[in-house]
Amino acid sequence: MKTIKSTRMFGGGVHPPEKKDLSCKPALVTLPVPAILKVPLVQHLGAPAKAVVEVGAQVKRGDMIGAAAGFISASVHAPTSGVVKGFEMLPAAVGRLVQHCVIEADGLDARSDLIQPLPDWESRDVKELIDRVAEAGVVGMGGAGFPTHVKINPPPGKRVHTLIVNGAECEPYLTSDHRMMLERTADVWEGIRILRKILGAQKVWICIEENKPDAIAAFAKIDCDDDVGVAILKTFYPHGSEKQHIWATLGVEVPAGGLPADVGCVVENIGTLIAIQEAVVKGWPSDSRCVTVTGETVVNPGNFYARCGTPYADLIAAAGGTREKPRKMIAGGPMMGFAVANAQVAVTKTTSGILVLDAAHATEFSSMACISCGRCNRACPLRLLPSEMSCAIEADDIDTAIDLHVIDCYECGCCSYVCPSHRPLVQHFRRAKGVLAARNAKARAEAQAKAQEKKS
Ligand code: SF4
Ligand code: SF4
CATH class of the missing domain: 3.40.50.11540 (NADH-ubiquinone oxidoreductase 51kDa subunit)
Incomplete structure (x- = not known):
């Protein structure tokens, strides 16, 4: 090659x-x-997988335990053979509670065909x-x-x-x-x-x-x-x-x-x-x-x-x-x-x-006020303006952050890494995106409710 x-x-x-x-x-x-596996039904971007096994079900490695629930979703499979002991809401790496399917392994590790x-x-x-x-x-x-x-x-x-x-x-x-x-x-x-x-x-x-x-x-x-x-x-x-x-x-x-x-x-x-x-x-x-x-x-x-x-x-x-x-x-x-x-x-x-x-x-480090040094702006590979976006978000002015394209930020962390004031820039951007996602979800729900109202 x-x-x-x-x-x-x-x-x-x-x-x-x-x-x-x-x-x-x-x-x-x-x-x-392990003897017990707690398998998250959200391991992907998009809609959580929908549980498709009942408590007490026998599963083999590779059997589907969660089905993709939408266009942007992914199915989840049993990682070993055993018995489904239940479902629990547990903290996941992404920082929120997620439904987990609890499987007690039978030690055979038999594969589904x-x-x-x-x-x-x-x-x-x-x-x-x-x-x-x-x-x-x-x-x-x-x-x-x-x-x-x-x-x-x-x-x-x-x-x-x-x-x-x-x-x-x-x-x-x-x-x-x-x-x-x-x-x-x-x-x-x-x-x-x-x-x-x-x-x-x-x-x-x-x-x-x-x-x-x-x-x-x-x-x-x-x-x-x-x-x-x-x-x-x-x-x-x-x-x-x-x-x-x-x-x-x-x-x-x-x-x-x-x-x-x-x-x-x-x-x-x-x-x-x-x-x-x-x-x-x-x-x-x-x-x-x-x-x-x-x-x-x-x-x-x-x-x-x-x-x-x-x-x-x-x-x-x-x-x-x-x-x-x-x-x-x-x-x-x-x-x-x-x-x-x-x-x-x-x-x-x-x-x-x-x-x-x-x-x-x-x-x-404790976070301090922005000293307008511009290092974060120079470090951003997308040429965004992290300093301006973060100041707007701190002032609860999410609309300005949106106008500054906060949604394009892929949270690489370069801006936070170089900031001499140790400002939690990425956390600010995640918060702004969360607010925007909630707004969009609300707008979708309202549109659906209106459409439903028209039908009935
Ligand atoms: S985290 Fe976002 S704003 Fe900061 S440098 Fe990376 S892409 Fe730019
Ligand atoms: S690097 Fe930190 S202190 Fe400097 S402009 Fe950016 S946010 Fe402000």
Whole structure:
């Protein structure tokens, strides 16, 4: 496979300490199945899955326990065989209560054969492959959790010419994609070929940051046609975001409010490609993932394959526990992750990492007034105005923040990272988006009620 070095740099961004050496060396470890799994029915962006099993039901690994409930939704499957003990509302990594299906494992780990493997995928039609990805509940495993069957099926009129594989893994501390690129190169490559067929994409770029030379070498060895290559990106944050990825690779800008498909691209993450490969070739629903467990206080940081529904505590124990009492635990990386309340939170399809910080590394600052230094504005890769947006939100002027395009902010955290006043900028933007979402939901409900009134 050919390799090119991309010298294009997007505006803004930051280069925080990488801290990947903590966890990138040890080989992947597969965790045993816990006795009790609490499987969230929301592991994706969009409508929660609707429970389709009753309390007391016997399930096998791969049986559907939650059905996709809308166009933007994804199904959820039993991660092992056992008995459904009940449903509980429990805190999830996203910071709210979510319905969980509680499964008591029977220790057999028997697989359901409801979904048949398609090893002959090359001769199958595209619709069958997309349906398979939907049936298997595959979602974007880079963190966003967008249902993959929607993303890989762009609306008519939008032709995808380039598949961009996101192997940047630019978040500090996280190394799960790196390990998978090394240890599951063949599966990633088959996932790429399946997705290339689905999209009808002529070109494929596998984009990897230059701090992973072994992963670059692993893909460069693959024998393939000239339309596929490895693009070596500079190590810089947030190279892994879709818009920055497309710019660095092709020099093409996705318009504000637009999607990669608007410029003929689809960007897919490493874990998602493995999930696509498993769904199609093996007939396995997406029910597990690779999670980085790391932090200076973790005794043996590394990467672990865990079933969805496994508590974080099991992964931290598998990594040897911690030297110091944890002060803070983050689902994901330090830039885009969410602080979680306790270690009983369950692994989902989007848990890329568990970062455990002790007092020395979880420094808490008090937020101060904005000094109008402009650093946040310069750091924003989308050229938004974080200082103005945050001041407006603090003054409860959400409309001004909306006019300043707060909705485009993808919460990369660069602005918060550089702010000398330690202002909670991303939290402000999440609040504004929450207010906007609530307003939109209210408007939809009112419109539906009016339509109902007219009918009756
Ligand atoms: S969090 Fe939002 S506003 Fe801040 S730098 Fe990132 S995209 Fe820009
Ligand atoms: S970096 Fe912080 S202090 Fe400086 S302008 Fe932005 S919000 Fe204000």
